[in-house]
Amino acid sequence: MANFSNSNDNTLVAGTSSDDYIYNSGSNVTISAANGDDTIENWYGHKSIIYGGDGNDSVNNGYGDSVTVDTGVGNDDVDNYYAEHVKISTGAGNDYVYNEDSEDVTINTGAGNDTIENYSSNVTINAGEGNNQISLGANADKNVIIYNDGDGKNIIYGFNDNDTLSIASGTYATKKSGDNVIVTVGTGNITLVGASSNYSINIKGTPSETALKTVTNSDAALVTVNSSVVTINATARTKAIKIKGNKLANSISGGSGKDTLWGGVGNDILLGNAGNDSLYGGDGKDTLDGGKGNDFLLGGSNDDSLNGGIGNDTLDGGDDNDILLGGAGNDSLNGGEGNDTLSGYTGDDILLGDEGNDSLSGGQGDDTISGGDDDDILLGDKGYDSLVGGNGNDTLSGGDDDDELFGSAGNDSLNGDKGNDTLSGDAGNDYLFGSAGNDSLNGGNGNDTLDGGADSDKLVGGAGNDCIRGGTGKDSLWGGKGNDTLWGDDGADKFFYAKGDGKDIIFGFDSKDTLTFDNLAFTASYDKSKDMITFKVSGGSVTLKDFTATTFHINSDTYKISGSKLVKQ
Numbered sequence: 001m002a003n004f005s006n007s008n009d010n011t012l013v014a015g016t017s018s019d020d021y022i023y024n025s026g027s028n029v030t031i032s033a034a035n036g037d038d039t040i041e042n043w044y045g046h047k048s049i050i051y052g053g054d055g056n057d058s059v060n061n062g063y064g065d066s067v068t069v070d071t072g073v074g075n076d077d078v079d080n081y082y083a084e085h086v087k088i089s090t091g092a093g094n095d096y097v098y099n100e101d102s103e104d105v106t107i108n109t110g111a112g113n114d115t116i117e118n119y120s121s122n123v124t125i126n127a128g129e130g131n132n133q134i135s136l137g138a139n140a141d142k143n144v145i146i147y148n149d150g151d152g153k154n155i156i157y158g159f160n161d162n163d164t165l166s167i168a169s170g171t172y173a174t175k176k177s178g179d180n181v182i183v184t185v186g187t188g189n190i191t192l193v194g195a196s197s198n199y200s201i202n203i204k205g206t207p208s209e210t211a212l213k214t215v216t217n218s219d220a221a222l223v224t225v226n227s228s229v230v231t232i233n234a235t236a237r238t239k240a241i242k243i244k245g246n247k248l249a250n251s252i253s254g255g256s257g258k259d260t261l262w263g264g265v266g267n268d269i270l271l272g273n274a275g276n277d278s279l280y281g282g283d284g285k286d287t288l289d290g291g292k293g294n295d296f297l298l299g300g301s302n303d304d305s306l307n308g309g310i311g312n313d314t315l316d317g318g319d320d321n322d323i324l325l326g327g328a329g330n331d332s333l334n335g336g337e338g339n340d341t342l343s344g345y346t347g348d349d350i351l352l353g354d355e356g357n358d359s360l361s362g363g364q365g366d367d368t369i370s371g372g373d374d375d376d377i378l379l380g381d382k383g384y385d386s387l388v389g390g391n392g393n394d395t396l397s398g399g400d401d402d403d404e405l406f407g408s409a410g411n412d413s414l415n416g417d418k419g420n421d422t423l424s425g426d427a428g429n430d431y432l433f434g435s436a437g438n439d440s441l442n443g444g445n446g447n448d449t450l451d452g453g454a455d456s457d458k459l460v461g462g463a464g465n466d467c468i469r470g471g472t473g474k475d476s477l478w479g480g481k482g483n484d485t486l487w488g489d490d491g492a493d494k495f496f497y498a499k500g501d502g503k504d505i506i507f508g509f510d511s512k513d514t515l516t517f518d519n520l521a522f523t524a525s526y527d528k529s530k531d532m533i534t535f536k537v538s539g540g541s542v543t544l545k546d547f548t549a550t551t552f553h554i555n556s557d558t559y560k561i562s563g564s565k566l567v568k569q
Helices: none
Strands: 001-008 012-013 021-023 029-032 039-043 050-052 056-060 065-070 077-083 083-090 096-100 105-107 115-119 123-126 133-135 144-147 153-157 163-179 180-185 188-193 201-207 232-233 241-245 251-253 260-263 269-271 279-280 287-289 294-296 306-307 314-316 323-325 332-336 341-343 350-352 360-363 368-371 377-379 386-388 394-398 404-406 413-415 422-423 430-434 440-442 450-451 456-462 466-471 477-478 486-489 493-495 504-507 513-516 525-526 533-537 538-543 551-554 558-562 565-568
Touching: 001 012, 001 251, 021 029, 021 525, 105 115, 115 123, 144 188, 163 188, 341 565, 493 538, 513 533, 513 538, 525 565
Parallel strands: 001 021, 012 029, 021 039, 029 050, 039 056, 050 065, 056 077, 065 083, 077 096, 083 105, 096 115, 105 123, 115 133, 123 144, 133 153, 144 163, 153 188, 163 201, 232 251, 241 260, 251 269, 260 279, 269 287, 279 294, 287 306, 294 314, 306 323, 314 332, 323 341, 332 350, 341 360, 350 368, 360 377, 368 386, 377 394, 386 404, 394 413, 404 422, 413 430, 422 440, 430 450, 440 456, 450 466, 456 477, 466 486, 477 493, 486 504, 493 513, 504 538, 513 551
Antiparallel strands: 163 180, 180 188, 525 533, 533 538, 551 558, 558 565
């Protein structure tokens, strides 16, 4: 045996055709052992190239970065420790490769029945043709195993959720066998030992399965990942299950347990059925139905349709234009981005339109509804509902029962509808209509229009130049700050004026109505030719136009017209 030892940089070390022992600690070194059963040790030799040649070679690379190892034909043994940027090729033969605590390593063992032990992360392994065994250590993570059609029967130990099996050629099918997952490619296969209990299995390639897959309690907790099984039916299963679809249009039905369903890419249909399920539509135009139980549904990107079903469900439309139906139960709905349609249906629901021009309906029950951004339409429907328009020019309708409506920012339109409702316009030039019931209306800031509608209402214009109509019933009207126009309409109405309220005009004031000044002294004048009475106060005035009554009420006093004068009785 010839012995060689080198510590020089930038040199060539050439072996013999016999069995050689070569030691190297230099960098930028090329080692060519030639034929024979050679032993090569490269320690701290950076940027080096090692050729083993034909024969049964043994190569040790320690702390050597940017190293290329090519052992050639033969039953070779390669050990790599604490190194970076290493490429290992063993060629034909029954080879053994050990890799530990190294980064950016590529292993290609070629034809033969090879054994590979890897205890590093981010390693790419191609065992080649033959019946190969690959072991991934507990701390090995994010590794890629490459398999081609015709490579043989491989066994992989320690394949975890973050590893990837890449099928470079051919189509594949997956099935569970005990605790293992078997991936079949042509006449060969890969056995992922213990992988049936993985949270997910990442397979890259072209699947071949197209049939219906029925899942029972004997199947894995994770049934299929990245398979082209278009329809998966797990209704016969009572245990919790996790099913992950692929880029195709999948139809997945969960069982009666606590299931987790992923649609993946494609236009998917996910049915949770019984149990507290989690459904994720992913990309594509998906349809999600939680079924019975307290479910979580996330539409993801594209235009999705979500139905919570029976139970207290949480629905999130995600991106784009979605349709959300809470179903029976106390549900929480969030439209997300896009122009969404939300319906709580029955139960005390919480609805948030979020971004986009959304349409929200509470349905039956005492609901809380918020439009979020942009121009939204909110309907409380039945029950004691709370509606908040949010940003944008929103339209709010309380529906039945006693509701609270808050326009918030923007020029909003509020309709209390049936019941004794409370309406607040807040910022913007708003329109408030109490409709039926004894309602309370407050315009807030802006030039608002208020109409009490039927029954006895309380109307406050707030800041701005407002137009206020009491409607039928005994109404209370207060213009607030700004130059307001008020009309009591039918009924014995009460008008209020406070300091700093501006110059108000009241139409239709008659003998049944009362005008109250809040601790303000006033002077009055009557213009018979114009049927007009003007009350002047410090900094403002109140004018009664189209006044034809002979008696009327100011504060707690009664006045009558005598000639051109007002006389207190």
